[in-house]
Amino acid sequence: MDDRSHGQCSLSRLAIGAAAALVVVSIAATPAASHGGHDDTGVHSNYLVIVRKPYQYDTNVYKNVSSWHASLVASVCDKAKEALEEDPASVTRIIYSYRNVVNGFSARLTTEEVAEMSKMDWFVQAFPEKTYQLLTTHTPQLLGLMGRAGGVWNTSNMGEGIIIGILDDGIYAGHPSLDGRDMKPPPARWNGRCDFNKTVCNNKLIGARSFFESAKWKWKGLRDPLGNGVTFDGESLTEPNNFGAEMRSLVRDVGDGMCTSENVLRAVNVTGKIIICDPGGDLSTEKAKLVRRAGAAGMIVIAPQAFGLVIIPRPHVLPTVQVPFVVGQKIKAYIRTMQSPAATFVFQGTVFNTPQSPMVAPFSSRGPNRRSRGILKPDIIGPGVNVLAGVPKVEDVEEFASNTVMPKFDIKSGTSMAAPHLSGIAALIKNAHPTWSPAAIKSAMMTTADTVDNLQKPMADADGTPATYYAMGAGHVNPQKAMDPGLVYNLTAPDYVPYLCGLGYTDQKVNSIIHPAPPVECAKLPKLEQKDLNYPSITAVVDRTPFVVDITRSVTNVGVASSTYAVEVNVPASVTVEVKPPTLTFKALEEVLSYTITIKSTSGQPSSASTIEGQLKWVSGNYVVRSPILICPGAGTSATAATQPVPQT
Numbered sequence: 001m002d003d004r005s006h007g008q009c010s011l012s013r014l015a016i017g018a019a020a021a022l023v024v025v026s027i028a029a030t031p032a033a034s035h036g037g038h039d040d041t042g043v044h045s046n047y048l049v050i051v052r053k054p055y056q057y058d059t060n061v062y063k064n065v066s067s068w069h070a071s072l073v074a075s076v077c078d079k080a081k082e083a084l085e086e087d088p089a090s091v092t093r094i095i096y097s098y099r100n101v102v103n104g105f106s107a108r109l110t111t112e113e114v115a116e117m118s119k120m121d122w123f124v125q126a127f128p129e130k131t132y133q134l135l136t137t138h139t140p141q142l143l144g145l146m147g148r149a150g151g152v153w154n155t156s157n158m159g160e161g162i163i164i165g166i167l168d169d170g171i172y173a174g175h176p177s178l179d180g181r182d183m184k185p186p187p188a189r190w191n192g193r194c195d196f197n198k199t200v201c202n203n204k205l206i207g208a209r210s211f212f213e214s215a216k217w218k219w220k221g222l223r224d225p226l227g228n229g230v231t232f233d234g235e236s237l238t239e240p241n242n243f244g245a246e247m248r249s250l251v252r253d254v255g256d257g258m259c260t261s262e263n264v265l266r267a268v269n270v271t272g273k274i275i276i277c278d279p280g281g282d283l284s285t286e287k288a289k290l291v292r293r294a295g296a297a298g299m300i301v302i303a304p305q306a307f308g309l310v311i312i313p314r315p316h317v318l319p320t321v322q323v324p325f326v327v328g329q330k331i332k333a334y335i336r337t338m339q340s341p342a343a344t345f346v347f348q349g350t351v352f353n354t355p356q357s358p359m360v361a362p363f364s365s366r367g368p369n370r371r372s373r374g375i376l377k378p379d380i381i382g383p384g385v386n387v388l389a390g391v392p393k394v395e396d397v398e399e400f401a402s403n404t405v406m407p408k409f410d411i412k413s414g415t416s417m418a419a420p421h422l423s424g425i426a427a428l429i430k431n432a433h434p435t436w437s438p439a440a441i442k443s444a445m446m447t448t449a450d451t452v453d454n455l456q457k458p459m460a461d462a463d464g465t466p467a468t469y470y471a472m473g474a475g476h477v478n479p480q481k482a483m484d485p486g487l488v489y490n491l492t493a494p495d496y497v498p499y500l501c502g503l504g505y506t507d508q509k510v511n512s513i514i515h516p517a518p519p520v521e522c523a524k525l526p527k528l529e530q531k532d533l534n535y536p537s538i539t540a541v542v543d544r545t546p547f548v549v550d551i552t553r554s555v556t557n558v559g560v561a562s563s564t565y566a567v568e569v570n571v572p573a574s575v576t577v578e579v580k581p582p583t584l585t586f587k588a589l590e591e592v593l594s595y596t597i598t599i600k601s602t603s604g605q606p607s608s609a610s611t612i613e614g615q616l617k618w619v620s621g622n623y624v625v626r627s628p629i630l631i632c633p634g635a636g637t638s639a640t641a642a643t644q645p646v647p648q649t
């Protein structure tokens, strides 16, 4: 059974492109000293292994946590043992040792070795490394941060003194966006470190930690001119000044349609013409290179259907207009029906004021929350499409602008663009309200979020239909309102303990997440159901119809000392919602009042397998404190068959 002697302790030195770095986080990790040279075979992958806490090791034998961790690995892996015997300083298999947030390490291991470790008394859990693909204009105005006199940046002193930690895939120190000139020194409580050289961190980028060692290893064995007088809108990252206004022949790729074969392009004879290319195939910037080599004058790139009206403009080596899928189909239909189809590009410069905004991007993270269905996710949405962002260099730009200074900004999309907006707003709120807890700040942002767009229509999803709660959570962040929410749903870290116990986690897992002292024993605690966690959104998971669900919440007055709020509930006819008491009268700030919500299915209205959306608002003269209500099918209904069970072990 145990064939470790065949030497699964192998590694091969192939670098992969992905690199991950994280900035200002509290995990203290120690990069391993060496990677060794043991060329044995077997399929290794990177794992995060959590070990039991509190931990004790013989400090006469092991100088530090890293070398103790190395001995744990050696205890299940022959080659690592040999290496450790030869050179006690060797920590060959370990990539990082962690000791603050978790006690554990990341290491290169085979599945057999992980199985072997799982029998050890120091072992808690091993998580295989996952590689995620990167998805990635005037947002201060869109968000109302600038405004006259009363703008959020003014009322929050630009967030002065608040430290923001960002967990993401890399940072380009030295970029003008990270220039620390005219910034005050970090607050005295700052105790972090800078993994770059000392000259790089400054009063803006006050620290950085990098955790990309594992990415260095790969394992063996794994937008009137269109001929018929019609114009369509598309988007282009660059605006060529020499394209010319003449009509050019418009052709399509007769191969796979995606412009991925230069031979096909040459056979069509695209010289001096405009070619339209379907989505798919290699990177769109690669297509442009093929198309230019084949002699085309311009290219139209059709976006994937799932992207709806969202265009992610890329730099292309020839004049290119990117169009939504629906527009692409119209142009192709035109080509099919005309004898000599023709087109030209008219570049209109930067166009501001998107007609309909905001809307949910097709690639935005969506619910449900598979680990905890009783908590609505996402919480909130924010600007994240085509944001001007600092980059080390713009990919492919050297090909058509070799004599220009490399631009340090590009158009980027994704959570990496939305998260800085949201965390920056949280920092502004923290500056304006230094005593508020993280939960209170989150509540303020969620209960004041917008659910309608600039046209006062329900927030749209990428396909144009109204966005569901699983797409937009509580809605789009509204910083001015979030600065003064009236009431907040507060939570403390200990409040999460009975919630985690209620999810069915083991004592050990709960303790490794929260680190309470002394450690908790779930059996001795009241269990808190997910619905009763004092969260700013309300979710009822129902197993069958008819149903009755009681939910409790408490709200803290952070608005006007003496104030009265009346409840307003909007739900479809298939359910009734009763709130007790229906009014909340506060006499002081920081006063906390509780209420209960009873959600009942209406008789004769079976609504078993679909989700129901509603909302609950606490309304006073000055404030509207809104919570989305989601009623969704639970484990006992077929609609959830595909979701993962609550983690056990």
Ligand SMILES: *[C@@H]1O[C@H](CO)[C@@H](O)[C@H](O)[C@H]1NC(C)=O
Binding pocket: 030, 033, 063, 064, 065, 066, 067, 088, 089, 090
């Ligand atoms: C831990 O001890 C090993 C072996 O003595 C040494 O090589 C390594 O640098 C130490 N690491 C830290 C963070 O002190």
Ligand SMILES: *[C@@H]1O[C@H](CO)[C@@H](O)[C@H](O)[C@H]1NC(C)=O
Binding pocket: 148, 149, 150, 154, 155
């Ligand atoms: C900020 O607001 C105050 C009044 O609250 C006003 O006096 C000041 O000029 C404003 N500053 C800016 C930069 O708008």
Ligand SMILES: *[C@@H]1O[C@H](CO)[C@@H](O)[C@H](O)[C@H]1NC(C)=O
Binding pocket: 173, 174, 196, 197, 199, 200
């Ligand atoms: C520090 O890093 C920056 C950015 O990577 C680089 O420009 C600079 O030359 C480095 N300085 C030293 C002393 O290595």
Ligand SMILES: *[C@@H]1O[C@H](CO)[C@@H](O)[C@H](O)[C@H]1NC(C)=O
Binding pocket: 269, 270, 271, 272
């Ligand atoms: C391709 O088309 C261009 C422009 O119509 C023409 O000048 C050229 O001779 C054609 N090439 C071939 C190989 O037919």
Ligand SMILES: *[C@@H]1O[C@H](CO)[C@@H](O)[C@H](O)[C@H]1NC(C)=O
Binding pocket: 435, 436, 437, 440, 488, 490, 491, 492, 556, 558
């Ligand atoms: C929320 O709870 C925390 C922890 O108990 C407390 O410090 C804070 O004052 C409470 N209220 C707000 C508005 O954050």
